[in-house]
Amino acid sequence: PPPLIRLEKASVGYEPGKPILKNLNLRMDLDDRIGLLGVNGAGKSTFAKLIAKALTVDAGEFHRDGKMRVGWFHQHQIEAMDPEDTPLQIILRAMPEASESSRRSRLAQFGLPFQKQDTKVGALSGGERARLLLNLVAMDAPHILILDEPTNHLDIDSRRALLDALNQYTGAVILITHDRSLMELVADRLWLAADGTVKPFEGDMDDYAKFVLDRAKQAGMKPSQLKPEPVAEAAPVAAPKAEKKKSGPSPSTLRHAVKKAEEEMARLTADLARIDTDLAAAAAANDSKKLESLGRARAKTQADLDAAETAWIAAEEALAEVA
Structure with a gap:
């Protein structure tokens, strides 16, 4: 067909x-x-x-x-x-x-x-x-x-x-x-x-997930935007047990990071929707000052949403590796 x-x-x-x-x-x-x-x-x-x-x-x-x-x-x-x-x-x-x-x-x-x-x-x-x-x-x-x-x-x-x-x-x-x-x-x-x-x-x-992380690194994003939380440095080779404990976040920590990032994305997505509604109203009223202010607010909210999405993907990827 x-x-x-x-x-x-x-x-x-x-x-x-x-x-x-x-x-x-x-x-x-x-x-x-x-x-x-x-x-x-x-x-x-x-x-x-x-x-x-x-x-x-x-x-x-x-x-x-x-x-x-x-x-x-x-x-x-x-x-x-x-x-x-x-x-x-x-x-x-x-x-x-x-x-x-x-x-x-x-x-x-x-x-x-x-x-x-x-x-x-x-x-x-x-x-x-x-x-x-x-x-x-x-x-x-x-x-x-x-x-x-x-x-x-x-x-x-x-x-x-x-x-x-x-x-x-x-x-x-x-x-x-x-x-x-x-x-x-x-x-x-x-x-x-x-x-x-x-x-x-x-x-x-x-x-x-790897594609997004690679793109984020190429764009020069901060490490805190790429990972749900800092990963502890590996212990010396002579202490393998300690190295295992410090090799990265636990599954429960990563699951919490995934949930937290999802909640943050939902909140920021709702914020963007409200800002877009206010932008449309300001444009209809030809309010240039409000348009400028809302434009700055939208740019910041969008940047925060991008960072939250990157953190979510990083947490999902890390969780898949330890699960």
């Missing part, structure tokens, strides 16, 4: 003549499970917007079936939800012709019991909001499902349910996540956003 999408020498950006990604030569079929890798700021979200039809190519060709449906879940949707809305009101807009009992039954299938269906969104947990949005995105059986950090607000049971649903899903998936275990369990191919383009990545998650 023909591919769902085919990109040939394509470029895409937000302003004419200023591409964020260029020379895209990619093909995606109905049974593909693509893991999209890349540090923050490398263009992963731009690529997702292109596939979701939120952006158009500036140059080259983008072939896709006109009837192709794309479902797109990203964290900004959670931030943008109206806190005064209720799940029942939201599902009413998605299923206007259905009966109330059918809509309530569908919400129950989403994991929202009757007592939660009339609760305002502002009173729902982050996991409940994420489950609601994930199910709404997938409700129309899209041919391609784009999931951008889908597990940030989900508990363990919800993550397992998401994994089961993805394994049963018959369409194509583009997955963007810091959750390494989810990436390894879902993706059968890896694409890498780097150097202003997206290309197939020949390697696994260990190879990607």
